Amino acid sequence: MRRSNQALVDRPAPTPSSAGTPNRPVAPPPLPDYLRDTYTWAYLSDFGTRFFDHQLVVNTILWGNARRLIRWACSALRPGQTVLQPAAVYGSFSRDVAATLGPQGQLTVCDVAPVQVALTTRKVADLSTVTVGLHDASQPHGEAFDAAVCFFLLHEVPDPVKTAIVDALLASVKPGGSVIFVDYHQTAPWHPLRPVMAGVFRFLEPFAQALCRRDIRDYASNPQQAEWRKETRFGGLYQRVIATRLPT
Numbered sequence: 001m002r003r004s005n006q007a008l009v010d011r012p013a014p015t016p017s018s019a020g021t022p023n024r025p026v027a028p029p030p031l032p033d034y035l036r037d038t039y040t041w042a043y044l045s046d047f048g049t050r051f052f053d054h055q056l057v058v059n060t061i062l063w064g065n066a067r068r069l070i071r072w073a074c075s076a077l078r079p080g081q082t083v084l085q086p087a088a089v090y091g092s093f094s095r096d097v098a099a100t101l102g103p104q105g106q107l108t109v110c111d112v113a114p115v116q117v118a119l120t121t122r123k124v125a126d127l128s129t130v131t132v133g134l135h136d137a138s139q140p141h142g143e144a145f146d147a148a149v150c151f152f153l154l155h156e157v158p159d160p161v162k163t164a165i166v167d168a169l170l171a172s173v174k175p176g177g178s179v180i181f182v183d184y185h186q187t188a189p190w191h192p193l194r195p196v197m198a199g200v201f202r203f204l205e206p207f208a209q210a211l212c213r214r215d216i217r218d219y220a221s222n223p224q225q226a227e228w229r230k231e232t233r234f235g236g237l238y239q240r241v242i243a244t245r246l247p248t
Contacts, residue, residue: 028114028134029112029136031044031112031113032112032136032157032161034157034158034161034207035112035113038156038206038207039156043113043115043116044113044115049115049116049119052090053090053091053119053123054090054091055091055092057090057091058090058091059091063193063234063237065233065234065238066091068233069151069182069233069238070092070093070096070151072182072233072240073093073097073149073151073180073182073240074096074097074100074149076147076149076178076180076240076242077097077100077101077147077149077180078101078146079100079101079102079104079105080101080102080104080105081101081105081106081145081146081147082105082106082108082144082145082146082147083097083101083105083106083107083108083145083146083147083148083149084108084110084141084144084145084147084148084149084169084172084173085097085107085108085109085110085148085149085150085151086110086135086137086148086150086153086165086168086169087110087111087112087116087137087150087151087153088109088111088113088116088117088119088120089151089152093151094107094109094120094123094124094130095123095124095127097149098124098127098129098130101129102129103129105129106129106130106131107129107130107131108130108131108132108133108145109124109130109131109132109133110132110133110134110135110137111134111135112134112135112136112137114134117132117133117134120132137150137153137165137168137169138161138164138165138168139168140167140168140169140171140172141168141171141172142171142172143171143172143173143174143175144172144174145172145173145174145177146173146174146177147173147177147178147179147180148169148172148173148177148178148179148180149179149180149182150165150169150179150180150181150182150183151182151183152182152183152184153165153183154166154181154183154211154216154219155183155184155205155207155208155210155211156205156207156208157207158207159207159210159219162207162210162219163219163220163221166179166181166216166219166220166243167220167221167222170220170225170226170243170245173245174245175245175246175247175248176244176245176246176247177244177245178242178243178244178245179226179242179243179245180240180241180242181216181239181240181241181242181243182238182239182240183211183216183238183239184197184201184205184208184211184212184237184238184239185211185212185232185236185237185238185239186211186212186213186236187212187235187236187237188235188236190235191235191236191237193235193237197237211239215230215241216230216239216241216243217230217241217243220243225245225246225248226243226244226245226246227243227244227246228241228242228243228244229241229242229244230242
């Protein structure tokens with residue numbers, strides 16, 4: 001992964017040249033089927049990237065809770081840390097995390113979709129403490145970070161990919177480091193938005209309902225390698241789970 005003083009999109013490495021054949025760039029890996037089939041409208045289309053990447057839109061989707069949820073995620077981070085953000089997030093999230101880490105910190109933002117990498121790169125181009133690159137969240141980085149913050153990603157992937165992402169993030173933080181998950185959760189029975197969110201999950205977020213039935217901890221292949229803390233807010237609609245990796 002690129003380490004530089006300016007946030008620039010990683011360029012594909014050239015392939016080894018053969019006799020008389022010039023080097024050609026390696027194509028990025030194919031997008032996951034679930035992303036193309038389910039979320040092209042939101043994350044890959046020109047309409048989606050233009051419409052959704054505004055803090056007002058993000059706040060509306062999160063029922064006015066965007067700032068509170070971002071602060072909730074950032075409150076588990078400390079200035080000076082090296083932090084992994086495993087997927088692009090619409091709105092101001094990456095800039096807010098970078099501000100939390102301060103001038104001595106380092107934020108690495110990754111995404112599996114080149115269009116999201118390019119979009120994030122433009123948003124943080126003036127921040128020398130942020131790097132952006134193409135990477136699949138289900139693949140570990142190798143104990144490189146003090147913390148990782150996974151903000152509303154798990155509800156967008158199928159269960160086997162949830163497991164791969166949880167495992168990869170735990171493997172990407174140092175012993176004693178933490179992975180912070182902020183995502184949807186099962187609401188209380190009395191919650192007025194319960195039927196509304198059931199419709200949203202059914203028609204727009206088909207992988208989200210699983211988080212209402214199963215704890216994030218249960219997706220880890222080896223949950224005993226971490227200490228897990230879970231909190232919920234807004235009548236149970238949102239959860240924050242902090243998994244602190246235990247020394248090996």
